Amino acid sequence: MTEERDSQLSAMFDDELPGAECELLARRLTRDEALRAQWSRFSMIGAALRAERGVALHDRVACRVQSVVAKEATYGDGTVDSAATSSQPIPATAFQTKIASSSRWLRFARPIAGASIAAGVAAVSIMWMRSDLGGSDPMLASNPVAAPASTSETIVLTPDATTLASNQASNPAPAARVPSNGEPDVYVTPAPSSSPGIAPPARLANYVVAHSEYSGPLSRRMALLGLVAADSDVEVPAEENAAAKGDAAAGAADGP
Amino acid sequence: MTVEESDLVLVKRVQRGDKAAFDLLVRKYQHKVVKLVLRYVRNPAEAEDIAQEAFIKAYRALPQFRGDSAFYTWMYRIAINTAKNSLASRDRSPIKYDLDLTDPEESHGVQTKLQDPDTPEGMALTEEIRQVVNSAIDALPEELKTAIVLRELDGLSYEEIAAAMECPVGTVRSRIFRAREAIDKRLRDVFEGGLGRTEEMV
Numbered sequence A: 001m002t003e004e005r006d007s008q009l010s011a012m013f014d015d016e017l018p019g020a021e022c023e024l025l026a027r028r029l030t031r032d033e034a035l036r037a038q039w040s041r042f043s044m045i046g047a048a049l050r051a052e053r054g055v056a057l058h059d060r061v062a063c064r065v066q067s068v069v070a071k072e073a074t075y076g077d078g079t080v081d082s083a084a085t086s087s088q089p090i091p092a093t094a095f096q097t098k099i100a101s102s103s104r105w106l107r108f109a110r111p112i113a114g115a116s117i118a119a120g121v122a123a124v125s126i127m128w129m130r131s132d133l134g135g136s137d138p139m140l141a142s143n144p145v146a147a148p149a150s151t152s153e154t155i156v157l158t159p160d161a162t163t164l165a166s167n168q169a170s171n172p173a174p175a176a177r178v179p180s181n182g183e184p185d186v187y188v189t190p191a192p193s194s195s196p197g198i199a200p201p202a203r204l205a206n207y208v209v210a211h212s213e214y215s216g217p218l219s220r221r222m223a224l225l226g227l228v229a230a231d232s233d234v235e236v237p238a239e240e241n242a243a244a245k246g247d248a249a250a251g252a253a254d255g256p
Numbered sequence B: 001m002t003v004e005e006s007d008l009v010l011v012k013r014v015q016r017g018d019k020a021a022f023d024l025l026v027r028k029y030q031h032k033v034v035k036l037v038l039r040y041v042r043n044p045a046e047a048e049d050i051a052q053e054a055f056i057k058a059y060r061a062l063p064q065f066r067g068d069s070a071f072y073t074w075m076y077r078i079a080i081n082t083a084k085n086s087l088a089s090r091d092r093s094p095i096k097y098d099l100d101l102t103d104p105e106e107s108h109g110v111q112t113k114l115q116d117p118d119t120p121e122g123m124a125l126t127e128e129i130r131q132v133v134n135s136a137i138d139a140l141p142e143e144l145k146t147a148i149v150l151r152e153l154d155g156l157s158y159e160e161i162a163a164a165m166e167c168p169v170g171t172v173r174s175r176i177f178r179a180r181e182a183i184d185k186r187l188r189d190v191f192e193g194g195l196g197r198t199e200e201m202v
Helices: A002-013 A019-029 A033-049 A060-069 A089-136 A161-170 A199-210 A217-233 A238-254 B005-015 B019-037 B044-064 B071-089 B120-138 B142-152 B158-165 B169-191
Strands: A153-156 A186-189
Touching: A002 A019, A002 A033, A002 B169, A019 A033, A019 B005, A019 B019, A033 B019, A033 B120, A033 B142, A033 B169, A060 B019, A060 B044, B005 B019, B005 B044, B005 B071, B019 B044, B019 B071, B044 B071, B120 B142, B120 B169, B142 B158, B142 B169, B158 B169
Parallel strands: none
Antiparallel strands: A153 A186
């Protein structure tokens, strides 16, 4: 086995080894220092035979070149195809190209895949939240918000939607009715204005009213008083003011 | 049989990132390149420096090597240009020869009359190696000696040697290998462990 390998080495040194065997032996040569030393001795034997005067029979030049080349850039991607057994240049080049193109594709695909996963998670989360808001949360389902075009917001604290519909049909702007437990069924909140300064109190009022059944009577009244005071501080346009007064009068006439 | 295919295999390995393959090419041709440069500069140490520079230039230019010519022919041109540039930079004239030194075939047998480039120890070692090789050659059977001499001194291919010796190419390959093996064994016996890397010894 060793003799056959040494025979191949001798033939390769003379450029007389077939390509396939040459590629295999070249791969082994680059890893086996003993084999490389033998390769050097073959070179030395030739130089000694040719009586090349002035030429020292050592590897000094090779040592120097190797130390410089070690600092030089590596060609290709630095990973020689160790599995290649053929000396044909095309498969090796095709292999390199394939590796390079696939890694390039992966470089672009990776962030896209990450973004797709993130978008999918976000979509699922939104759908889950919507389904949760739409049906399963009785608190939010029972507190519909009136359309912004209307001049006043009516929040009905009845969980049944049909009751809400009947109330709205029979009484478009009802006054606050006080049930037996002292808590009104319907709250009329001031109409939202186009002024940006009014919007936060209106939203706050909605929030307070919507959560009033979970708060204590004292804190609820304090909050409502605060809201009314804040609302009175805001200048209401004449048209809105008249409409509000009309609503209040109509509510008084329809009231129990 | 292939021509210059092993060099091309090594070149392609270098082009794919295998620096060790370039080391093999340098080891194979370093003596020839130094000998070539010694025809342009007198100082053997300077010849080694130029040879080193030529090999480094070759490494840097290797991605452009397409294999249209043999690696050594390409290397030969680089070495000559490097030597000429080195001389021009120091405003010196090369040694004059009647032969065309740019022709590898014509300049193959030219012997330079120069001093040995090394230290006394290096010179002694080189001389000792030569003696060992010559004595090993003398001890070879006639057919092995003829095969290795035709190959190394006359530069014949296996096919040409087979034609000259009237034997199959496989027999030539075997004879050359056996001749080298015998000389190599002698070298390893004399220098204990071989002479693959003699930098430390020198």
